[in-house]
Amino acid sequence: MKKLIKALSFGALALGLAACGQDAEADVQETAAPAESPVAEAPNDTNTDSDLEVVVLYSNALSDGRGEWIQEHAREIGIDLQLVDGGGVAIANRILAEQGNPMADVVFGLNQLLWADLIREGAIVPYVLAWADEIPAGLNDANGYFHAVALVGNLLAFDAGQLDASDAPTDWLELWNNPEFHGRYALPNALTGSTVQMVLSGIFNRFLDADGDMGLSEEGWANIAAMFANGVPTDQDIFAEIVNPASDVVLGQIWHMGIAPREESFDMTAGIVVPEIGIPFSVEGVALINGANNPEGAQRFMDWFGSAEVINAFGQAFDYLPANPNALDGLSAETIAISEIPAQEINWEVVADNMGAWIERIYLNYLQ
């Protein structure tokens, strides 16, 4: 028995070391051939692999089959896409940490706040894409650092079975300023997610005050304090909290693509609140990594992926809302409806600069 264990562990050790030894010397591009890396999941072992050029894509927008879709279709233009999939913050942090020796060529997804971080730290470089002019003003970065691929609406939703639409609030601020809704809306107890940061951006933006405490007016901080004092913190899915009969919660934040699957899995109908001021839209974009191993391939990928034709097919497959107005054909009625909600105007420069400090202050003082 002992001998067996010993033999096994030495065998595994040797195997692992061999695998690592090979990869230690090779860079990402060279390890693309599956035969060289026994650890790797052989991506697609067709015989054309050697003709493909490798592009490494970092993204937080690959779940639910989106990653496989992009990977599969990228092969048609001769690109072997290698994916690094993770949450938005994790992806951005990883790109920043790797700046000395970048592994990524392209980053896709994120939001205005994370884009601002990457630009500030010099982690991405400008590159004007073929389809840049087709995107409505204000969505692409003015200096060409990132270009908008898709829009994600960040909404306040409620359970139409528990709350009549006529009794629903008309704006976020009503949740804490009207005692009716106290204890009836959920807030995530981690503030690092994209949706919650976009929602907070929409609220902070209303109270910007260059002379105020940390750039916000007194009224602003009073609203933030009331928001967290009267909400219900949860670690669960907010819709799960809403349908839980033991919980009074009936309202909460949701990204627009999350509504339909939850209505189905929780057997409920969601209502959405459309504030007069509009809703914060996240701009999911693409950008070229500073120091990319394969900048040409990366540019070719971006020019292709964001083109109206490809992004329209992608949008149809995943109910994704393209940022390009020429790419809206054939989308579902729900997705079109989201595209018609007015976007809240947000001063991203100021909000992105201060977001970290504001969130820290919430963690330290207001979170329940």
Add this chain to the structure above:
Amino acid sequence: MISVKKNSKFMVKAPISLKGINWQASLVKGLIFTGLIWFIVFLLVIPNVNTITSVFWQNGEFTLTAFTRLFGSARAVAALRNSFILAPILSLTVGFVGVSLVLITEYFKIGGAKILRMGYMTTLLYGGIILVSGYRFLYEPNGFITNFLVSIFPNFNTGWFEGFWAVLFVMTFAATGTHLIFIRNALRAVDYQTIEAARNMGASQFTILRKVVLPVLTPALTVVTVFTFLGGLSAIAAPLLVGGNDFQTINPMILSFANMAGSRDLAALLALFLGLASFILIGLLSWLEKRGHYLSVSKVKSTLVKQPIKNPVLNVLAHLYAYVLFFIYVAPVVVIVLFSFSEPSAIARRELSWSTFTLDNYRVVFSTATAYGPLLTSALYAVLASALVGALMLLVCRMIAKHKGKFCTLIEYAFMIPWLVPTVLIALGLVTTFNRPQWFMGNVALTGTMWIMVLGYVIISIPFTLRMLRAAFFGIDNGLEEAAKNLGAKPFYTFIKIVMPTIMPSLMAILALNFNSLLTEFDMSVFLFHPLAMPLGVQIRNLTTDGRAGDSTALTFVYAVLMMLVGAVVLYVAYGRQEKERN
């Protein structure tokens, strides 16, 4: 420099040995010392010091605003205080329950001990958010047990399971897993003849327990208590889920801040607080360890015979206690398994019935075809890292056991550094230090290679491995080793034939536990994994959080159940089977 000094000492001490052998041994020893120092300086100290100074050194100047920001926050101060309240109390409750579990299953004659033991060991197979969710399903306001209690006592307070007591309850039962392995291993060393002798001299069962059995358990108990204390300090899931408004702890804040570029100094500062507290505790315990070692460890192996409890009332009470605990341990696992077969809406509404039974969750997980790739990747990394860390710490423990000097103490403490720094910051330190070629790494840039994650996994596994192995080394019979030496056995031969058999059960258990926890590691992996080799922890997180369209609770449970199965098999192969062979 230091290794040379050690060598000369060795020369002075052992002048009788043949010169050739002596020289060779010194060379080997010198190389080992140099290797360890290299590891400590370049892999543990430099990357972490880089991270920590970079957070206190902003825009070219040293800043301590972290202190003012932190202590200006009532919430942070309260959370810090709560962590320091929880840790010592938890150490007591876990110590009590843990030792009682071992006595129930190994020392006293209790009916169904084998089944009981399997139930108690479930906490080795799952933890964190999943475990706490399991408890919450049972005890929350509309939880199954709360509902049952309300049906008996209509005035029962349904909100009972929140705050300090709820956190203590969950964490007490969650943290006893290691006792069942390491205290049990220690109990095996109790000299049964001493017990019989004591009984013949008229000692009561309680006296025998207190005077003969417990002293043998002390070294192992000390070490697992350190871990309990640290677990209390760094509690995340239980306070978040059942702590309510009044009992939040500091680690969820540390984790969030570690992921926010502008707040990393707070994370580092808070972690330093916790780390220093841990070091003081370890120092204290090491001192206690050194003070008293008067163990009556069995020299003539006569197997422990289970003791019937003589007092009939106590016997009934002990059985009752054993089975109530069994229920507490097993019920959350049952709920998690059942819910993994339920529709998401049924989980959210806390309904368990045949009509909501579904295999869909499993279908989704298994049809995500890439599921096997990450599992293989993680398994390979976990095997490699746990083998490496096992070998490395074996070396360190052997060294510490042989040379008890200040230098060795220093090395021992240095290997505890990974405790001081949150995993996220360790990962950041590795990425930023090794993203360019470094002379001390043979001019290779490690970032972006498959190596760096092995290194990261080894580093985060060091403290647990070192402490547990060190406790196992106390069970080694120095007399036997001396005897072997006097009979002319070479050190390596002695090591294999005398030392290894004694520590083998603990070593295998440590390897298995390291493997299981690395298999789904996330915090470090997400920074270090190679694009071609996504590990399981990252895949699970991607499938079960943010960014996914639907609710993923059900999938989380499916993964939890699958990981329990894998964990159980690993533990059985590495530890359980070997135990069987011994019996």
